[in-house]
Amino acid sequence: MSTVTAPSTSPPRRASAEDLARKTERADRLRTWGWRLAGYLFFLGLWEFSSGRLMDENLLPGPSAVFATFADLWATGEVPSAFATTLTRIGIGFFLAFVVGVLVGMLMQNRWLNGFFRDAVTIGITTPGLIWALITAIIFGNREAGPLLAIVLTTFAVITVNVSEGIKSLPKDLIDMAKSFGVGVLKRNRHIVLPHLAPFLFTGVRFGFSIAWKVTVLTEVFSSSSGIGFEMRTATQLFRLPEFLTWILAFYILALFLEKVVLEVIERRFFSWRTSLKA
Amino acid sequence: MLFRALKGPLSGRLTFPLVCLGVWLLTIELVASIWPFAVDVLPTPWQVAGFMWDEITGNTLAPHNVYQTFWISLQRLGAGMLIAMVVGGVVGLAMGLSKSVNAFFNDWVVAILAMPNLAWALFCSLAFGFGDTGPIIAVVLTGVPYVIINVREGVRNAPSDLYDMARAFGVPRERAIRHVLIPSLMPFLFAAGRYAFALGWKGLVVAEVFGGQDGAGWTIKFWYDAHRAYGVIGYALLFVIFALFFEKFLFDKLSRRIFRWRPEASVAEEAFDQPPAVTTEPQRTPQHG
CATH class of the missing domain: 1.10.3720.10 (MetI-like)
Structure with a gap:
């Protein structure tokens, strides 16, 4: 209950801090997803690349x-x-x-x-x-x-x-x-x-x-x-x-x-x- | 006094093998009376015991005796575990230190973790042929995700306040690593090794069934192909003895030895896929002597 009344004491500063936190969080999430995507691309690409090049195509189909x-x-x-x-x-x-x-x-x-x-x-x-x-x-x-x-x-x-x-x-x-x-x-x-x-x-x-x-x-x-x-x-x-x-x-x-x-x-x-x- | 002992867990524990034996003999009696021709499929306990005695004394029809067979498998397991520990240690360290690296690898670690070892075994046997390479790679692939996850947890749980203190007191880097990082990582590494061992062993056995020329898995398949049910069951019991020996005896002793310096050995063992460490008995007090 007390959290509801807290923001009214200093609304502008709190909002900006919240905004900032949200922004960094969003950037963080974006970066994580970017790396995750890179991981998928890297491993799938490695798999596709090795089939037929590093190993026989019949042994490792991509x-x-x-x-x-x-x-x-x-x-x-x-x-x-x-x-x-x-x-x-x-x-x-x-x-x-x-x-x-x-x-x-x-x-x-x-x-x-x-x-x-x-x-x-x-x-x-x-x-x-x-x-x-x-x-x-x-x-x-x-x-x-x-x-x-x-x-x-x-x-x-x-x-x-x-x-x-x-x-x-x-x-x-x-x-x-x-x-x-x-x-x-x-x-x-x-x-x-x-x-x-x-x-x-x-x-x-x-x-x-x-x-x-x-x-x-x-x-x-x-x-x-x-x-x-x-x-x-x-x-x-x-x-x-x-x-x-x-x-x-x-x-x-x-x-x-x-x-x-x-x-x-x-x-x-x-x-x-x-x-x-x-x- | 005697009555109380009869009601205790120990007597129950001793009854269990007897009941198993009884059920076994009863099943044979029953099956033999319904389908007389099915007797050779259901071996008697004496046949199995005789087979195991022959195996243990080294008098076997298989190309290698038990000790050579398990030694071959252990060598493969050791080689695979070593590779898995090194690769998993490096990747796990990087994943624990950096969020980006973690995001890069995480889904693939989970994917490899959830893959049945049958898939690795069949794939390795086809792709690498019969011999040592296939089984070793199967061990690496089954073991490495557990090492990665444990090492990552270890790095994340590292005591950062101790580092800060070491830095504040100007402790050289090597000594900080030796006295802070390694001791804090030890229990996680140990848990990782234990997991890699237990699950790598299961993976290795399956891989040897399909892609080995010798070793424990190959030998049980040898008895299976010869259609000797007593051989399969006897070898399976040898497997159980082997696993229990390592799990209960060796690892417990080793962990007590390594963690003697700690007041209580609470090795971080999380159940990721199977909870092999869960036993129903109360925790023994680890410190003694």
């Missing part, structure tokens, strides 16, 4: 070649179906991993179960996805269950760690107060426990998703006959680097979009009550 290949692939109509297959797999596998991760995280509040699952979580975090991909591929062959199991095994631990951290830091005093004021179990969970756990869950989901999509593509390379990973394997076996780069880059951009834009927007919407509190 960005323009990748774009041209993407247009060709799009014209054949393979792209949407391969994307849909992989995204479905990621969706199902990640959902299962989320359920398992949250369950284990909740169970780990018990001391005995904490000891029980501790090594499972450590192994889940440190083991490379490649190992799960190979084991599930050799056991399940090209059945659907293989990739799903691999996703669950690589991803659940990240979610578990976040959930159990969240539960550990639950506001006990608030819960006690709610209890003593006779607030019901459902209402208590809805208004105290869930809002407190939400940020931890979101962190787990974001980390987990970034692992899950990579593992999915990896398992598809070994044991699938459809999806992005399969297309990548086919392209590498035929030594078609432009096609390979196009597949991986296209999917990479989609995954980054989901990870950085979609999940972030959902998170921001979910926490809109927080920003309104701040403002």
Whole structure:
């Protein structure tokens, strides 16, 4: 409230100082963007320049070649179906991993179960996805269950760690107060426990998703006959680097979009009550 | 007393492998009763244990025994990490010192960070052929963004008041660097090395699967191609042991040694992509002796 009355004491000087600050800020932002653009130009240019000059064109196709290949692939109509297959797999596998991760995280509040699952979580975090991909591929062959199991095994631990951290830091005093004021179990969970756990869950989901999509593509390379990973394997076996780069880059951009834009927007919407509190 | 011990976390911890073993044997029984022909795909624990014993004693069908195999991979990992630390150190230093350089590189560092190591592995195997070059470059590419980000954070968090004091007291530049900059950068460099090691290892293994002629990744693929499920699982367990040895044993010891001078070792470890450092056990007190 006091900030509203402050400018009226010395309006001209303050306005000019604000103007100056805004101007330097704008110049700063302009310069940053300029450098950023220069970075893009430099790296894309380097990539384009090296293809055909520093390295064989077949070994390192430039960005323009990748774009041209993407247009060709799009014209054949393979792209949407391969994307849909992989995204479905990621969706199902990640959902299962989320359920398992949250369950284990909740169970780990018990001391005995904490000891029980501790090594499972450590192994889940440190083991490379490649190992799960190979084991599930050799056991399940090209059945659907293989990739799903691999996703669950690589991803659940990240979610578990976040959930159990969240539960550990639950506001006990608030819960006690709610209890003593006779607030019901459902209402208590809805208004105290869930809002407190939400940020931890979101962190787990974001980390987990970034692992899950990579593992999915990896398992598809070994044991699938459809999806992005399969297309990548086919392209590498035929030594078609432009096609390979196009597949991986296209999917990479989609995954980054989901990870950085979609999940972030959902998170921001979910926490809109927080920003309104701040403002 | 005994009852309390039975309810504690240690007994749970000991139960876990037993339950795993039980589930494993039960699965084999179940699968074998439904599809009898699927038995060779599901190895028994004894087969895997026998395989691991053979590997550890050096009696193997693969071209190199475990120790040679992991040594080859470690050499590649070391070479890749060295390059990643040097390149990442220089770029990270520049990015921490200058806003413009930061804007220039930032998006590309993030882009390389988010790239799956499968992409690097396949690309390096195609572009550089079979041998050492491909895997080493894959390690550099997976490790370098973590080094850059950590070094940048270290430079940004450098204690500027200590510099001011050093300047005010006329401390020569070399001594200021030696006694102020390097100690303040150390924890970040250490975290960077740890990340580069853990993730570079994962990247290296994948790269060796596709573009190696030997090494750990190549050998697990060797057993996979021979369709020996017990070989794949046994080798996977060797991988787990190897990773745990380095993570828990070597790095913990090393970090305690390097940061002995500090009252508490709170190494800045931020989870950028995966939080490998997060464990569920309470923090041990780092100072002892």
